[in-house]
Amino acid sequence: MRRRELFKLIGGVTTFWALAASAQQTRVTTIGVLVRGAPGWQQFWQVFREQLRELGYIEGKNVRFEFRSDQGDIRRLPELAAELVRLKVDVIVPWFTPAAIAAKQATREIPIVCAICGDMVGSGLVESLARPGGNVTGSSSLVAELSAKFVELIREMVPSAHRVVVLANAPDPFSKVFVKQIQLAGEATGTAIDPIMIHSAEELDAAFPSMERSRPDAVIVQPSLPTKRAAELALSYRIPAICGWREFVHDGGLMAYFATEADIYRAAAVFVDKILKGAKPAELPVEQPTKFELVINLKTAKALGLTVPPTLLGRADEVIE
Numbered sequence: 001m002r003r004r005e006l007f008k009l010i011g012g013v014t015t016f017w018a019l020a021a022s023a024q025q026t027r028v029t030t031i032g033v034l035v036r037g038a039p040g041w042q043q044f045w046q047v048f049r050e051q052l053r054e055l056g057y058i059e060g061k062n063v064r065f066e067f068r069s070d071q072g073d074i075r076r077l078p079e080l081a082a083e084l085v086r087l088k089v090d091v092i093v094p095w096f097t098p099a100a101i102a103a104k105q106a107t108r109e110i111p112i113v114c115a116i117c118g119d120m121v122g123s124g125l126v127e128s129l130a131r132p133g134g135n136v137t138g139s140s141s142l143v144a145e146l147s148a149k150f151v152e153l154i155r156e157m158v159p160s161a162h163r164v165v166v167l168a169n170a171p172d173p174f175s176k177v178f179v180k181q182i183q184l185a186g187e188a189t190g191t192a193i194d195p196i197m198i199h200s201a202e203e204l205d206a207a208f209p210s211m212e213r214s215r216p217d218a219v220i221v222q223p224s225l226p227t228k229r230a231a232e233l234a235l236s237y238r239i240p241a242i243c244g245w246r247e248f249v250h251d252g253g254l255m256a257y258f259a260t261e262a263d264i265y266r267a268a269a270v271f272v273d274k275i276l277k278g279a280k281p282a283e284l285p286v287e288q289p290t291k292f293e294l295v296i297n298l299k300t301a302k303a304l305g306l307t308v309p310p311t312l313l314g315r316a317d318e319v320i321e
Helices: 003-025 041-054 074-086 097-106 143-157 175-189 201-214 227-236 246-250 261-276 298-303 310-315
Strands: 029-035 063-069 091-095 112-117 136-140 163-169 192-198 218-221 241-243 255-259 292-297 318-320
Touching: 029 041, 029 074, 029 097, 041 063, 041 091, 041 112, 041 261, 063 074, 074 091, 074 097, 091 097, 091 261, 097 112, 097 136, 112 261, 136 261, 143 175, 143 218, 143 241, 143 255, 143 310, 163 175, 163 201, 175 192, 192 201, 201 227, 218 227, 227 241, 227 246, 241 246, 246 255, 246 292, 246 318, 255 261, 292 298, 292 310, 298 318
Parallel strands: 029 063, 029 091, 091 112, 112 136, 163 192, 163 218, 218 241, 241 255, 292 318
Antiparallel strands: 255 292
16 A cells, blocks of 8 residues: 555544544433423422532533423423424433423433422332332422321311312323322321312412301412412411412412422432433332422411410421511
């Protein structure tokens, strides 16, 4: 082989491997995000992306997002999940249990990382927390387990409380577990629990006037409902209300008790990173929150004619005055 031809051959091979390496380095990962259009998704979206950036995922450089929201209509979730599957995203990150269930029904192959879900075993998302066993893993919010705490806090705030209404989001598959746990807590404390299944915004509005005929001592609101409207109605009808969502109290609700959300959203980004680097969802144990917060709205308590016990105020992480 002539010297000139040899140099041309070497140059061609070098160029080939340089282009191959460049293509490999610039591969863009696609992350599908599916959210329930409820208050709080903005915080998830912000914290999740910030944590991914810290892990080296730069939007427009090596990662892009396909973001889908049901915009308040839970019935849209199955089609939105199917759309992400058709786009062949590398991983799907659902926010809230209904979104996670829709994602799992849409695919058994694409990895799914739950950003915040309720009872992941009870809702069929995973086989067990330690060994998820399928294509789903992530973080549980422990909302069902916290339901007993809701009843306890109500009894502490209103010692005479003996009847509590639960406003449950009927289209949300998690609602059955949510109501069941509260009923068990009611039985343990001698508190009557009356569930009202809400199918639409109109039914939420109608629920409060109907309560005046047999007025409850308090209301527990499922977080996947329109919590802002629920807080406004509870205050308007002068009914103490609690929810597992921070925004609920800022919107006028009396109390909120919940797992620290930012930690859960950061954990979701870490799960995604591990999976993109080769880990299998089936072998990544579901994480459970370890930090919880209690928020009390003193202004609302005053409007309701309630005196917050000092022991309860002392345990509050935030007090709105």
